[in-house]
Amino acid sequence: MFQNSWSAEDQQALDKIAKKLDIDLEANDLAGAEATFTSIEVAASKIGRAVTRQVIEDLAIKQTELLDQPQPCPDCQRLCEVRGRTRSLTTGGGTADINEAVCHCSECRRDFFPSTCSVTASPTWL
Ligand SMILES: [Zn+2]
Structure with missing residues (x-):
């Protein structure tokens, strides 16, 4: 299912991300005779963590x-x-x-962290 929806453009984007992380997806230990499940999993996990981190950072900026x-x-x-500040978050x-x-x-001499989500009461239907 997922494989059918993976386009050539998606693969190019993945190749770019891997290259940025110094991962050669055509390397012998990933795509060749020296490949092991562990070496493939390590590379895939590194790419997944990088994508996760970037998505979190991008969406936090939008908020x-x-x-x-x-x-x-x-x-x-x-x-x-409202001011912005950068904070390291472990994800x-x-x-x-x-x-x-x-x-x-x-x-009040205090800092507070406003939210984009407003709390509203839900209507109660009896
Ligand atoms: Zn106040």
Whole structure:
């Protein structure tokens, strides 16, 4: 099923990612007589972790970009400017550098981390 949907363009993208990670998918220990399941699995895992890390970083940036207006302080409701900061986060794919939104309320002298998700009450139907 998955193999049928894997296009030539997909393979080219994979080859580019592998090359960027110094993995030669045509190397003898991966595609030749010296290949073992372990050597193939190590290479595939390295590529998977790199893709996972990049997807997490990209989506975190998009979430931060949604917060383009000052956000209310959770304590005093004063509107505070949103700044970005980078934080290293350990994920299943390794360490990802996440760009997260942070605000500082000078009135309360505290930082807070606004969310793009608003909490809304669900209607209750009786
Ligand atoms: Zn405040």
